[in-house]
Amino acid sequence: MTLKRQITKLPRDTAVAGWNAVLGPAPSRPEAEGDIKADWLVIGGGFAGLSAAKRLCELRGGDRIVLLEAGRIGEGPAGRNSGFMIDLPHELSGDGYAGNIEGDRLQISLNRHAQNFARSCAAEYEMPAEAVSPIGRINGAVNARGEAHNNAYAAQLETLGEPHTKLSAAEMTEMTGTGTYRSGLSLPGAVMLQPALYVREMAAGLTGRETMPISIYEASPATAFSRQGDTWKVTTPKASITAGKVVMAVNGHAESFGFFRRRLMHVFTYASMTAALSGDQQARLGGLPAWGITPADPMGSTVRRHTGIGGSRIVIRNRWTFDPSMEVDEARIARFRRDHDRAFRRRFPMLADVDLEFSWGGRLCLSRNSVPAFGEVEPGMFSACCQNGLGTAKGTLAGIGAVELATRSNSPIVQDLLSYDEPAKLPPAPIARLGATLVLRWREWRAGAEI
Numbered sequence: 001m002t003l004k005r006q007i008t009k010l011p012r013d014t015a016v017a018g019w020n021a022v023l024g025p026a027p028s029r030p031e032a033e034g035d036i037k038a039d040w041l042v043i044g045g046g047f048a049g050l051s052a053a054k055r056l057c058e059l060r061g062g063d064r065i066v067l068l069e070a071g072r073i074g075e076g077p078a079g080r081n082s083g084f085m086i087d088l089p090h091e092l093s094g095d096g097y098a099g100n101i102e103g104d105r106l107q108i109s110l111n112r113h114a115q116n117f118a119r120s121c122a123a124e125y126e127m128p129a130e131a132v133s134p135i136g137r138i139n140g141a142v143n144a145r146g147e148a149h150n151n152a153y154a155a156q157l158e159t160l161g162e163p164h165t166k167l168s169a170a171e172m173t174e175m176t177g178t179g180t181y182r183s184g185l186s187l188p189g190a191v192m193l194q195p196a197l198y199v200r201e202m203a204a205g206l207t208g209r210e211t212m213p214i215s216i217y218e219a220s221p222a223t224a225f226s227r228q229g230d231t232w233k234v235t236t237p238k239a240s241i242t243a244g245k246v247v248m249a250v251n252g253h254a255e256s257f258g259f260f261r262r263r264l265m266h267v268f269t270y271a272s273m274t275a276a277l278s279g280d281q282q283a284r285l286g287g288l289p290a291w292g293i294t295p296a297d298p299m300g301s302t303v304r305r306h307t308g309i310g311g312s313r314i315v316i317r318n319r320w321t322f323d324p325s326m327e328v329d330e331a332r333i334a335r336f337r338r339d340h341d342r343a344f345r346r347r348f349p350m351l352a353d354v355d356l357e358f359s360w361g362g363r364l365c366l367s368r369n370s371v372p373a374f375g376e377v378e379p380g381m382f383s384a385c386c387q388n389g390l391g392t393a394k395g396t397l398a399g400i401g402a403v404e405l406a407t408r409s410n411s412p413i414v415q416d417l418l419s420y421d422e423p424a425k426l427p428p429a430p431i432a433r434l435g436a437t438l439v440l441r442w443r444e445w446r447a448g449a450e451i
């Protein structure tokens with residue numbers, strides 16, 4: 001059977017993300033050119049694609065593996081997120097829920113598998129410690145509503161036997177320097193990534209040894225694909241790659257490949273990073289050199305202090321928009337930068353002389369029923385897409401899972417990823433846009449002070 005398709009849209013990332021910029025230029029990788037033959041073609045160089053490539057090296061040692069990235073590794077969403085690699089589900093099903101504690105336990109153990117995978121890659125590829133740091137996170141509560149949410153969450157963690165510690169306002173200030181939070185819930189299982197450093201180092205590690213059978217090409221978007229018998233042919237502007245099997249690891253762009261049409265929601269969120277703090281500014285701030293706060297209300301701001309190659313900086317992420325075009329413009333980034341600035345000034349009045357140096361936005365892919373877009377979508381083509389906003393862990397699992405499915409290894413990851421319904425169909429486009437925008441605005445309004 002033959003199949004032939006054009007890829008309808010290529011990714012566009014708006015503005016430079018601080019995480020990547022502070023690292024300085026990365027050594028560039030070649031563009032794909034000419035006729036290339038491979039056993040495996042991975043499309044997409046984010047968490048899913050790089051994890052798939054790594055798992056292939058582990059399972060299929062001598063096979064030839066090619067990875068195509070449309071832009072440059074570290075510039076896409078995988079290098080522009082807030083780096084919280086979280087083990088616990090956002091919502092738990094403990095007391096008061098329909099009761100799916102076993103389901104929660106499974107998700108926690110799979111997320112920890114992803115964390116351990118990242119840790120073992122960090123060790124194997126000798127990444128700087130800041131790339132993957134197991135420092136946990138704090139769920140910060142700004143007001144009574146946030147505090148009530150944290151209390152309910154703590155009760156559910158108790159049921160699950162998961163460690164957590166309540167922090168007073170004074171303890172929050174002691175750890176982070178800010179007096180904004182009236183309490184917090186310390187959740188020690190989160191692993192914090194320097195996301196751009198992690199994906200860059202993954203790519204360097206995968207290609208770094210002469211014995212590695214893997215080639216990574218940058219600035220090499222897949223623009224069309226076809227199948228003739230059991231061979232796939234994927235074209236880029238300058239190359240034609242034939243491969244036995246393809247892993248599609250492009251998150252929401254699965255839709256541009258003609259899969260999961262009208263079933264994926266393309267959402268953006270936005271972040272800003274301060275200039276590096278001087279010694280005097282760090283002394284005024286106080287607290288630990290690295291910490292991460294997630295908001296008790298999921299629509300609130302995530303706030304991080306990170307200390308590493310780029311100095312010591314604070315990163316704020318907030319605001320959500322629904323953008324089926326999968327693109328946003330610079331004006332939007334400038335507008336939301338003002339929200340980041342307000343959130344920063346409110347939390348850190350002692351750093352009045354510190355400016356935001358970088359502001360950016362990035363794509364996420366969600367499904368209405370919060371399920372992945374995973375599986376063998378055509379014979380020999382495997383989708384590792386739709387991470388529902390939790391791509392550091394879920395993307396890692398999807399990439400590993402796609403390879404384990406393709407190599408017919410029956411693993412708990414594959415069993416879990418295959419156990420979900422298909423992503424649910426969206427309503428007609430104008431209704432979907434209006435509905436999603438209203439829901440996002442309302443939830444942001446409700447998050448109030450948490451932003």
Ligand SMILES: Cc1cc2nc3c(=O)[nH]c(=O)nc-3n(C[C@H](O)[C@H](O)[C@H](O)COP(=O)(O)OP(=O)(O)OC[C@H]3O[C@@H](n4cnc5c(N)ncnc54)[C@H](O)[C@@H]3O)c2cc1C
Nearest residue numbers: 044046047048070076078081082084222362390391392395
């Ligand atoms: C500001 C922000 C903060 C976030 N914070 C967090 C967080 O703290 N924790 C968390 O877990 N998640 C977070 N996320 C979400 C997370 O970044 C994504 O879920 C994750 O990047 C998805 O990983 P992925 O590998 O599936 O897709 P991506 O990272 O999007 O990688 C897919 C890659 O495919 C490439 N591609 C697309 N089309 C083609 C093509 N035709 N040819 C070749 N390559 C192509 C793209 O360029 C891209 O690099 C955040 C996102 C943003 C924007």
